[in-house]
Amino acid sequence: MAKQFSSYKNPSLAVDLVVFGYHQQELSVLLLNRKDEPFKNGWTLPGGFLQMEETLLEVCTRILKTKLGIDKLYLEQLYTFDEPGRDPRGRVISVAYYALINPHRLAVVAGSMANDVQWFPVEKVPRLGFDHKRIFGQALQRLKSKILYHPVGFELLDDTFTMTELHELYETILGIAIDRRNFRRKILDSEYIVATGTKREGLKNRHPDLYRFNKHLKQNNFQLNIPS
Amino acid sequence: MAKQFSSYKNPSLAVDLVVFGYHQQELSVLLLNRKDEPFKNGWTLPGGFLQMEETLLEVCTRILKTKLGIDKLYLEQLYTFDEPGRDPRGRVISVAYYALINPHRLAVVAGSMANDVQWFPVEKVPRLGFDHKRIFGQALQRLKSKILYHPVGFELLDDTFTMTELHELYETILGIAIDRRNFRRKILDSEYIVATGTKREGLKNRHPDLYRFNKHLKQNNFQLNIPS
């Protein structure tokens, strides 16, 4: 590990991941408890160094797979952080990605996750090592703005979901109240989601309609305005 | 130069710049004619390698200063490109920035620019070396979408400008026709610009009103819709 920082003239390149999960009206982020210095026993974003001949996305999937036991999910490059001093070990430039995952799907592999990996509600994120607080904040900001015009939030829900679940997801992520009926009209008009025609099983009388993301949507015509 | 690629285990880190300029209803990008292999005599985006202890932004300003003779301008990180093979010399990961400049202000230092630097209208960009066509395309896309909700375009104009000049800037960048009167209403309502109260000098009867960007604008309430 320390080898990475010995005598190279080029800064090291790392990848940091902000993994968001949503469950029960709570947006959480996946943090890692470090076993090594620096920031030993402190919380940080999961991350890793880039190996030669490896793409940044490959680093992401490698980290997700080996450190978190996660297979595949929505990934998007966020920003590249390069403040000198952001890593006490030396000059490390980090390309940050953010990811969205439905913790339901994660449940299967949850057992394989070391107990040094933990979900934290976004309003209860502890002090983070490196400049990870800043990276996290920027990722959250990006998610908030992206959800307004892109169906990114669906990655956080099951394949099928009720209107109420989608509505609550938006309210939770944005941290605001959104009129239920106006939200419904807007999201249905946009055709971002389609009714499945079925009702959810298991309930006594299976009431609420189920929807799924419309994969065949030609183009983005969704624009949720933030009530001021 | 080739030293950069000898025996390091870490990929090299570079910065590439997409410098936009606007003049007379034409949006242009600044390209560099390479003197060295690879792509000798071919056109590329200006760029450079990151030195140890240098921030990415410092690389940007260094390139702008030494290669282009430009002092300061609007700079924004665009994306980090890492496809293996994007640079034939070896593994190079490049952080791309885009910049906006008013060529008027550039005129002073134009003489210091080597004649291997040239403005190209964005629709007449020649074949570019590396993956620079892709970087350029992404930068242009970003500019187009950013201008819809952020007063980024003002960096391309003089300190004071007429409504017509601003209107033409938008039409040029977006490549669409925008109703002059609706544009005026929308941009004035947003308070992104304010009237200077003066008229432009030099004209016989100095007719059109002059505006300037409103520096004291609290928050973004501008949203120019793209007429469909």
Added chain:
DNA sequence: TTACTTTGCGTCATAATAACGCAAACTAAA
């Protein structure tokens, strides 16, 4: 002067939005 263009400011029909009503479907408690 005259003919033409540019600029500033309106109007108006239509669409989008925010606020909210209401009954049927559903749940849980008695």
Added chain:
DNA sequence: TTTAGTTTGCGTTATTATGACGCAAAGTAA
């Protein structure tokens, strides 16, 4: 199984935003 309360689906309405375009004063060029 009845009753009271909640959730869900679907409207209505007043207000605002938008797109299309009229028009005259200011400016220009012959």
